[in-house]
Amino acid sequence: MTGLRRVVVIGAGIMGAACARALAQDGHQVTVLERGAVAGQTSSHCEGNLLVSDKGPGMELELAKAARARWPQVAAELAAELGEPLGDIEFEPKGGLVVATTEAGGAALTGFAAEQRGAGIDAEALDVASTRRLEPYLRPDCTAAVWYPQDAQLQPTIAAEALLASARLAGASVHIGTEVLGPVLDSGGALTGVLTPGGTFPADLVVNAAGPWSGDVARRMGVPLPVLPRRGMVLVTSRMPQKVFHKVYDGDYFGTTQSADSGLQTSTVVESTPAGTVLIGSSRQRIGFTESFEVDVLAELARKAIELFPVLAGMSLLRSYGGFRPYLPDHLPVIGLDPRLPGLAHVTGHEGAGIGLSVISAELLADQVAGRAPAIGTDAFQVTRPSLSEHLNGEPR
Incomplete structure (x- = not known):
């Protein structure tokens, strides 16, 4: 999927903020919709871990390794873009x-x-x-x-705010207190935006980055996702x-x-x-x-x-x-486009690892959208993967 201009990101926690930054820096017109406050839920109620020590060999560990390589660079980028104090995300490679x-x-x-x-x-x-x-x-x-x-830590609320500030510098806009009620579809059933109490937001791509509420957002969009x-x-x-x-x-x-x-x-x-x-x-x-x-x-x-x-x-x-x-029941996040509703993507399901994996997950999505080769393989993170298929019908267990 290339040539997109209008993107709606649902959720202004660290995952949504990272997605907004990556997509805005790629030149897309990004709008972030958040029903509460920026970093008001999961991102402000956790420890800010970036761990490789708790993951066995497999794709989640590969994702964590890529994240660990990327975060020092992102910390430096944010410090240069935003200055003190907002650009200091308290990244600590303390082991x-x-x-x-x-x-x-x-x-x-x-x-x-x-x-x-x-x-x-x-x-x-x-x-x-x-x-x-x-x-x-x-x-x-x-x-x-x-x-x-290789284990590290960062301050999650500050990091979410900094990523979102960086996204704004790249042209993104943020609307708090704005709940997504459902999709806007054209006569052929294609996704063209989202409906909110204040009206519609047109979009060529909608990114579901609503954390623990991603399952509810997916249902509102018309597709099941067992988050x-x-x-x-x-x-x-x-x-x-x-x-x-x-x-x-x-x-x-x-x-x-x-x-x-x-x-x-x-x-x-x-x-x-x-x-x-x-x-x-x-x-x-x-x-x-x-x-x-x-x-x-x-x-x-x-x-x-x-x-x-x-x-x-x-x-x-x-x-x-x-x-x-x-x-998610197979203990892997979903990162990527959803073929069941073209124009919808999900970046969610990281459970307790979402802070550390946020930036690399967002960049993997941006790579998919742009048609670029990703830093690591993404097949294991697609919504169509076999380990998730049995959970896509009916209510999650």
């Missing part, structure tokens, strides 16, 4: 440390790291002394530890002298990211922020868009964090927050 606390967990972590090394990931098994040098306040009896220097919300909770401590120096998490994290279980799952993720607070995660559960405060989930996160870093036992909590991540 990640994955640990196990049982013999079985240690064997599993060591084996997983070996598979990743075979896929080109720098995964260094550490002895006790090396682990303590990296994280002196970590519990001393870990059974295995693997160092991932479901998966809720995650995070604790934030009060400011403290730095006791955690990298992103540290237990080896159970990978299993929770790949599980299809709708029930509550928790694993330990602990990291510091430039502000001096400590972020503690993570939980996953599919409970729809329920926003109720769940003390038992937060208590479980706190307990596991203290087991990993006993020094946290004396810290007070500043706040907690929860957010919804866009879950």
Whole structure:
């Protein structure tokens, strides 16, 4: 699909902002429609991870590797375009440390790291002394530890705002408080725009980047897409002298990211922020868009964090927050044009990896639209892929 001029992007979180930037920089007339506020949902309710350490060999890992190579360049581009302070997205290539606390967990972590090394990931098994040098306040009896220097972090809300500001510099416009109600079709059934309460927005291409609400947007556009919300909770401590120096998490994290279980799952993720607070995660559960405060989930996160870093036992909590991540049943995002409705594209379904994978996903879409060779293969991310086909009829499960 080439020669497009008018593009409507649905959603002004980091995924929509990245899509708007990539497409506007390609010369398209981009309009972003957001029913709430910029970065008002998932992008402001998460940790800002850019991880390779939690992904096994396969296409999601290839996407993460491409993202890790691209983000330092994007951070520099945004700083040059926007200046201080908006251009500083707090990109930190601080690395990640994955640990196990049982013999079985240690064997599993060591084996997983070996598979990743075979896929080109720098995964260094550490002895006790090396682990303590990296994280002196970590519990001393870990059974295995693997160092991932490629892991990084950025501030997700700031990054979304910066990407959108960059898109505006390239000519994009943004309409907040504007909900998409459905498609505008011509007499032949071709997509020519979207309908909102304030009127229609003409478009040659409509990009569904609505995160956990992408399934609802797809239904409104007349095609099923089995995106479901998966809720995650995070604790934030009060400011403290730095006791955690990298992103540290237990080896159970990978299993929770790949599980299809709708029930509550928790694993330990602990990291510091430039502000001096400590972020503690993570939980996953599919409970729809329920926003109720769940003390038992937060208590479980706190307990596991203290087991990993006993020094946290004396810290007070500043706040907690929860957010919804866009879950797809085969654990791969959808990135690309939808042949069921020509003129519609989706960039969604990244679940908890969406912050880190946003820019590369947007650029892969822009490549498809322009007819350029993409940085990596995209067949695995198409809505027509076999692993998703059984879920495209009826309601998502």
